[in-house]
Amino acid sequence: MDWTDLQHFLALAREGTLSAAARSLNVDHVTVARRVAALEASLSLKLVDRRPRSYELTENGKRIAKIGAPMAETAFAVERAVQASKSGIGGEITISAPPSLANVLIAPKLIRLRQQHPGIRIKLIGEKRTASLNRREADLALRLSRPTEPGLIARKIGYFEFALYGSPDYLKRTPPHAFAFVAYDSSMDEAPQQRWLMRFAASREIVLRTSDLENQAAAARTGMGLAALPKFLGEADPQLERYDVGGRPVGREVWLVVHRDLRRTPTIRAVAGFIEDCLA
Template sequence: MEWGDVRYFLALARAGSLSAASRRLGVEHTTVARRVDALEAALGMRLFDRLPRGWVLTPEGEGLVADAARLEEEALAFARRAAGASGVAGEVRVSAPPVLASHFLAPRLGPFLAAHPGIVLTLAGEKRAALLGQREADLALRLSRPAEHGVVARRVATLTFALYAAPAYLDGRRPEEWCFLGDDESLGELPQQRWLLAVAGARPLVLRTNDLATLVHAARAGIGVAALPCFIGDADPGLRHVAADRDGAASREIWIAIHEDLRRSPRLRLAMDAIGEIFTRDRWLLEGMAGR
């Protein structure tokens, strides 16, 4: 039996379909099917019924899910402990919200990478929280305190929001005539969205989007008033500061997190300290004190 096939079995058991399992594993759906077929052949039993609505576990397959999960956790723990004992050179995978990855962190990584040429940094801008226990990332920046088991974190800054609009939109237009631009409902009840709606009151929300860049461009084009991170809005000459979040209702804490098994890795410790220092050094931008 190929032990790696167990990982495909477990992913398919959790996802319920080849397409969902293949997306999670980052492979073609035919690869998932082939590896599960190989595992069934090696075990001499059928683990899934192939039905039109998806792959459904057989009773035999259901009985092996818990064992497969234990195998996965042991393998991941082995990998984390090995990574924790590694040297300085190598890859560091960092997951971060897109706004922090592209607009804040990436432009400030040059000195760190120049000082440590043996480190290759993979910076992934992700709206979802990467699972550190599953080795989806080595380090993660989060906009709330992580609650994942085995993860340790420290707060490095606060991300503040304010209202911004194009000067041409504001000139000659009374506040009661303003329209607003907000986050798409698919992002859920974000603090900045709740604050925006509270400020807007009965005034219309004319555009929703799940992309911050779209929100910035729409505000700059004079479509309406948007709640934006201060470090973006304050630096944009095409936007004017309209109102501050005086009570901190829209603020988001920024945390940097690592799995406890990886804390002893010199490479990851070095990267974590450097990224933390970047946020600490320029937190005044994140917290909306630029130009105030």
């Protein structure tokens, strides 16, 4: 049995589609299709039903995928062990962080890290989707809440508050009862900052909903209304003015997350220290 065939099949089982599996393996979708077909042939066992627009696992396929899944876990553990085996400071480190933190607090200061440790190459992923440290999609992650996955070590390294921001002109000419608001889309309705904004807005109008915080800031700058922005974003922007509201301000904690297997690696420690400085 070819282990690479099995790897491709397990990726298909995990991701659901040929294309997604291909992306996660960094290969062409045709390759995944061929590998899965080759596995079926070598095992003389049908693992997937090829439906017009989707691959669906057969019962046997599901059973095999379930039994084989630990292989992928172990493969990732091997990769972490490799990373942990490297003594010197260097290599490529992947950091996952919410886009705003990545863009505002991390990216501008990366030059300092490169100066201090020229051997380190950083891959910074600014995505809302939380990358899996277990699957080694990232080596270090910034999260806004404490993660619960097993095997991960989390440390609270920062805290930031939100405030309402609008353009100075908008705040001057608009009475509070006529305020309009800019918010996240509904997928973020459960986030504390969104709930806080919604409660304050009450019956007043939401004129824009967007998943991107930078878009919200841009809208607020042009005078569309008020947006709930992190202070580290709003205070630094001369085109935005804070509108203070009463009550307890809402804030989020920032957690630095690393896999247990990588905690003591010199390179990881160096990068983790750098990130803590960024948030200090």
